[in-house]
Amino acid sequence: MSDEVTLVKLPDQSTAKLPKVSYLNKENGLLSWLLTGDHKRIAMLYLISISFFFFVGGSLAGLIRLELLTPQSDLMATDTYNKVFSMHGIIMVFFFLVPSVPATIGNFFIPMMIGAKDLALPKINLLSWYLYMAAGILALYTMASGGVDTGWTFTTPLSTHYVNTHVLTTGMAVFIAGFSSIFTGLNFIVTIHKMRAPGMTWFRLPLFVWAHYAASILMVLGTPVLAIAIVLVALERTVGIGVFDPTKGGDPLLFQHLFWFYSHPAVYIMILPGMGVISEVISTFSRKRVFGYTAVAFSSVAIAVFGFFVWAHHMFIMGISNYAVLIFSLLTMLVAVPSAIKIFNWTFTLYKGSITFETPMLYAFGFMGLFTIGGLTGVFLGTAGTDIHLTETYFIVAHFHFVMVGGMLMAFLSGLHFWWPKMTGRMYPEKISQLAAVVTFIGFNFTFFPQFILGTLGMPRRYASYPPEFQILNVFSTAGASILGVGYLLPVLYLTWSLKYGEIAGNNPWQATGLEWQVQSPPLTENFPETPIMDHEAYDYEWLERQQEKEVASVG
Amino acid sequence: MSDSTAIAHGAAEAHHEHPPYQRHHFETYAQQNDATNFAMWLFLLTEIMFFGGLFTAYLIFRNWYYPAFVAASHQLDIFWGSLNTLLLITSSFTMAMGVWCAELRKKSGLVLCLILTFILGLGFLGVKTIEYREKWEKHHIPGLHYSVQSFVNPASDPEVHDKYPKDQPLAMDMARHTELYFFLYFAMTGMHALHMIIGIAILAFMIARAQAGAYTTGHVTFVENFGLYWHFVDIVWIFLFPLLYLISRH
Numbered sequence: 112m113s114d115e116v117t118l119v120k121l122p123d124q125s126t127a128k129l130p131k132v133s134y135l136n137k138e139n140g141l142l143s144w145l146l147t148g149d150h151k152r153i154a155m156l157y158l159i160s161i162s163f164f165f166f167v168g169g170s171l172a173g174l175i176r177l178e179l180l181t182p183q184s185d186l187m188a189t190d191t192y193n194k195v196f197s198m199h200g201i202i203m204v205f206f207f208l209v210p211s212v213p214a215t216i217g218n219f220f221i222p223m224m225i226g227a228k229d230l231a232l233p234k235i236n237l238l239s240w241y242l243y244m245a246a247g248i249l250a251l252y253t254m255a256s257g258g259v260d261t262g263w264t265f266t267t268p269l270s271t272h273y274v275n276t277h278v279l280t281t282g283m284a285v286f287i288a289g290f291s292s293i294f295t296g297l298n299f300i301v302t303i304h305k306m307r308a309p310g311m312t313w314f315r316l317p318l319f320v321w322a323h324y325a326a327s328i329l330m331v332l333g334t335p336v337l338a339i340a341i342v343l344v345a346l347e348r349t350v351g352i353g354v355f356d357p358t359k360g361g362d363p364l365l366f367q368h369l370f371w372f373y374s375h376p377a378v379y380i381m382i383l384p385g386m387g388v389i390s391e392v393i394s395t396f397s398r399k400r401v402f403g404y405t406a407v408a409f410s411s412v413a414i415a416v417f418g419f420f421v422w423a424h425h426m427f428i429m430g431i432s433n434y435a436v437l438i439f440s441l442l443t444m445l446v447a448v449p450s451a452i453k454i455f456n457w458t459f460t461l462y463k464g465s466i467t468f469e470t471p472m473l474y475a476f477g478f479m480g481l482f483t484i485g486g487l488t489g490v491f492l493g494t495a496g497t498d499i500h501l502t503e504t505y506f507i508v509a510h511f512h513f514v515m516v517g518g519m520l521m522a523f524l525s526g527l528h529f530w531w532p533k534m535t536g537r538m539y540p541e542k543i544s545q546l547a548a549v550v551t552f553i554g555f556n557f558t559f560f561p562q563f564i565l566g567t568l569g570m571p572r573r574y575a576s577y578p579p580e581f582q583i584l585n586v587f588s589t590a591g592a593s594i595l596g597v598g599y600l601l602p603v604l605y606l607t608w609s610l611k612y613g614e615i616a617g618n619n620p621w622q623a624t625g626l627e628w629q630v631q632s633p634p635l636t637e638n639f640p641e642t643p644i645m646d647h648e649a650y651d652y653e654w655l656e657r658q659q660e661k662e663v664a665s666v667g
Numbered sequence: 668m669s670d671s672t673a674i675a676h677g678a679a680e681a682h683h684e685h686p687p688y689q690r691h692h693f694e695t696y697a698q699q700n701d702a703t704n705f706a707m708w709l710f711l712l713t714e715i716m717f718f719g720g721l722f723t724a725y726l727i728f729r730n731w732y733y734p735a736f737v738a739a740s741h742q743l744d745i746f747w748g749s750l751n752t753l754l755l756i757t758s759s760f761t762m763a764m765g766v767w768c769a770e771l772r773k774k775s776g777l778v779l780c781l782i783l784t785f786i787l788g789l790g791f792l793g794v795k796t797i798e799y800r801e802k803w804e805k806h807h808i809p810g811l812h813y814s815v816q817s818f819v820n821p822a823s824d825p826e827v828h829d830k831y832p833k834d835q836p837l838a839m840d841m842a843r844h845t846e847l848y849f850f851l852y853f854a855m856t857g858m859h860a861l862h863m864i865i866g867i868a869i870l871a872f873m874i875a876r877a878q879a880g881a882y883t884t885g886h887v888t889f890v891e892n893f894g895l896y897w898h899f900v901d902i903v904w905i906f907l908f909p910l911l912y913l914i915s916r917h
Binding site for chain 1: 727809850
């Protein structure tokens with residue numbers, strides 16, 4: 112991380128100014144934001160809202176870790192603890208992870224990357240944000256009025272027969288949030304199919320777009336199944352219809368099949384857009400075309416397809432047949448292959464690249480390391496034999512936090528820093544953000560690595576108290592969580608600071624090749640002064656050099 | 668900066684000879700029409716997945732509790748079911764004619780077709796109400812004072828018993844599962860009826876707009892997409908009818 116090695120090229124700060132007209136100041140006033148059809152403004156609305164929900168969910172995580180500092184349940188009563196981890200899961204999954212990258216960075220940059228003026232359906236895009244907000248407010252209301260304690264999975268018959276908490280309102284919140292996600296996915300698919308600029312063929316699309324395309328397929332096909340599963344839970348609770356009630360001939364496992372038919376693909380909804388970010392960042396900061404572009408593009412689609420056929424690996428111990436276990440275990444191994452293809456291809460991209468270590472790249476490295484650990488421990492869990500020992504322990508908690516927090520959140524922060532100059536026109540402060548990236552990485556490992564050990568030792572998840580011999584590792588984990596908390600607070604502070612005091616970024620501070628980097632920052636409302644024509648492959652750094660030479664020549 | 672001249676240039680170019688209904692972010696009207704149609708198809712795909720959950724539940728329980736499902740399906744009147752099928756198929760035809768009229772810019776034809784579709788849709792709901800009421804009277808609403816009387820003792824239900832004299836009484840533990848059948852019946856036809864109600868509401872809106880000449884100026888996307896929706900709801904019924912009414916007839 113020496114000062115000399117950097118690819119950042121900023122305009123001369125003494126003369127540089129933000130563009131006079133941009134999407135930020137084209138219209139003014141609160142209403143111009145609340146009624147906007149502009150994908151960039153909607154992305155910013157989403158960014159503010161999901162950050163808010165991230166900190167709500169994060170505070171709940173803080174409470175969980177504080178409770179687990181000591182073996183007894185002393186900070187809160189056990190049923191309060193149940194509500195806290197349930198609301199943590201629900202808020203983080205449905206209100207942060209699912210919309211995180213797609214609704215913010217994806218919303219902002221997919222149209223720009225493919226050379227379009229907007230998403231195909233701007234009003235539907237705005238509607239999706241309003242649905243998200245309605246769902247979010249309902250979830251907060253539920254939390255304030257007592258919360259829900261079923262875990263984020265709403266497992267029957269617990270959710271239908273045994274608990275007396277706010278299952279209905281929370282379910283409704285998730286139902287509505289689901290439609291917000293369906294509309295985002297639908298909009299992306301239509302946009303990617305129908306709105307590409309001339310010359311922008313499928314295999315010239317940035318890999319970010321491919322990843323979002325795959326994630327959108329999952330949103331569109333998976334989410335409605337979650338919706339019907341929640342409707343059935345609501346009916347079972349209110350009317351007692353019996354589909355999930357064994358005493359009436361129903362089957363509680365049917366709920367899990369329906370739920371995981373969405374919720375397993377949902378983990379790919381969460382991770383695929385993050386993988387898209389990593390492809391862009393790795394390529395830009397090693398100055399090379401992504402190695403095996405086609406393989407990486409198709410691996411996204413392969414993840415989407417395989418992702419639909421592995422759901423029962425969440426149910427190995429729930430009494431499904433041995434043959435089903437065998438087949439789903441095998442299919443689970445298969446879905447690891449396309450993820451591995453991505454990791455290997457990014458590594459090969461780095462090979463002999465001119466690597467620099469700006470903040471987005473640090474986060475991307477964090478992603479690659481942590482996601483690999485998360486993915487490989489997933490193979491442990493996909494193996495039926497080890498799963499019986501490890502499932503419902505802290506091993507599984509550590510596993511999905513490595514993927515979701517170590518993977519997705521790192522990718523989100525990587526993307527946020529990478530595109531921040533384009534979104535706001537100003538640079539974030541480099542040194543402190545590099546520090547934040549390192550702090551996050553260290554804090555993350557401190558928090559979640561001990562949980563792998565706890566899991567193999569047999570500490571079950573979802574309990575407020577535990578045997579005293581587990582305390583030392585839990586103290587480690589809680590200490591790590593406080594470091595992690597600092598790592599997440601820092602970006603909020605310096606990114607807000609940079610809105611006013613950051614250096615002027617200019618069009619293309621990273622010397623990146625995407626179409627979004629060839630226009631002013633922040634962009635115009637209609638993105639491009641005139642419809643761009645794509646005449647080169649994605650990640651063509653020589654094309655970029657020729658462009659810049661031409662510019663110098665014409666100015667000279 | 669060169670940007671500002673480019674903006675002026677782009678803005679001038681962007682606003683030449685658009686039909687008024689073309690949104691600014693589309694290059695051509697054909698692109699807009701294509702994109703909106705495609706979005707509608709995707710939306711219908713999500714609808715299929717939504718109904719798919721119910722169909723899955725239906726298939727599982729029908730396999731497990733086949734005798735109960737047969738006996739319970741005999742409570743449905745095939746006459747009403749067939750009448751409703753006929754009403755819906757006819758309404759799909761009038762809707763398709765409506766789209767055709769809109770494309771040919773025949774205003775009165777479009778209004779007529781929409782009104783006919785509207786009436787046929789209401790007719791369907793009317794028949795459905797008659798059927799639901801009968802279930803209510805016979806205590807066949809799951810979760811609310813549900814009674815298995817008609818299934819453990821078929822003779823107590825002479826109306827159905829005369830039609831299906833060969834139906835044997837079910838043992839209590841099988842008869843209880845008729846409640847699942849009726850739940851699925853109400854969930855699936857209810858969800859379908861909800862889609863019909865939404866469709867009819869949109870139809871009312873469209874009739875008013877069509878009279879003002881909205882869809883006969885060359886911009887038919889809305890009518891076309893609503894047509895897709897209406898046909899989809901129709902097709903769902905085409906699956907529901909045999910699955911719910913005709914279980915024992917093959």
